[in-house]
Amino acid sequence: MLRFVTTNAEKAAEAQAHLAPMAVEQVDYDYVEVQAAEVAQVAARGAEEAYEKADGEGPVIVDDTGFSIRGLDGFPGPYAAYVDDTLGIERVWSLASELADRHAAFTSAIAYADGDRVEVFEGTVEGQLVAPRGEGGFGYDPIFEYEGRTFAELSMDEKNEISHRARALSKLADWLQSQPIS
Numbered sequence: 001m002l003r004f005v006t007t008n009a010e011k012a013a014e015a016q017a018h019l020a021p022m023a024v025e026q027v028d029y030d031y032v033e034v035q036a037a038e039v040a041q042v043a044a045r046g047a048e049e050a051y052e053k054a055d056g057e058g059p060v061i062v063d064d065t066g067f068s069i070r071g072l073d074g075f076p077g078p079y080a081a082y083v084d085d086t087l088g089i090e091r092v093w094s095l096a097s098e099l100a101d102r103h104a105a106f107t108s109a110i111a112y113a114d115g116d117r118v119e120v121f122e123g124t125v126e127g128q129l130v131a132p133r134g135e136g137g138f139g140y141d142p143i144f145e146y147e148g149r150t151f152a153e154l155s156m157d158e159k160n161e162i163s164h165r166a167r168a169l170s171k172l173a174d175w176l177q178s179q180p181i182s
């Protein structure tokens, strides 16, 4: 069983679907997100704090996700949550709609901590910004188009075949399998 420390139930649901039959339990705790240029650094520090908070109950993972718009020099990057909360994705789209280059990318950094070590696994997916479409997903999904459909137009299983988070989770799963059983 893996404890996923996140305030975001959708992230935990995606991880549960992707890692099944391994059980994933959401621990709803808001660790401090340090200011850093890379999501990997944010996730690594967050996992250390989350592990301590969980008080030795076993390994934890955290996921920090960034969203980078190439025509805006990578904005909002690791500040994606702040920009979503303040501007909102409709206004992010308004900014992006003025751009010639609408390339965008999600990057998830998943950090694992077990008290002895912290390991970070990253996944990225590239696409295009579009006007919001679709009812599924969360966050930036309605304005992120991949091969003709926005992430909000995909089922969770379809998103889990290609997403940044799924790519990071696959690396985590491979690494967990390679570990000696303690």
Ligand SMILES: O=P(O)(O)OP(=O)(O)OP(=O)(O)OC[C@H]1O[C@@H](n2cnc3c(O)ncnc32)[C@H](O)[C@@H]1O
Residues within 6 Å of the ligand: 005, 006, 007, 008, 011, 029, 030, 063, 064, 065, 066, 067, 080, 081, 082, 084, 085, 137, 138, 139, 140, 141, 151, 163, 165
């Ligand atoms: O930090 P925790 O508690 O895990 O939850 P959060 O939702 O604040 O997580 P992040 O800081 O990693 O999220 C950054 C922003 O990116 C959004 N986001 C994260 N993963 C996403 C995904 O798969 N699709 C679309 N938007 C996503 C999310 O809604 C936030 O606005």
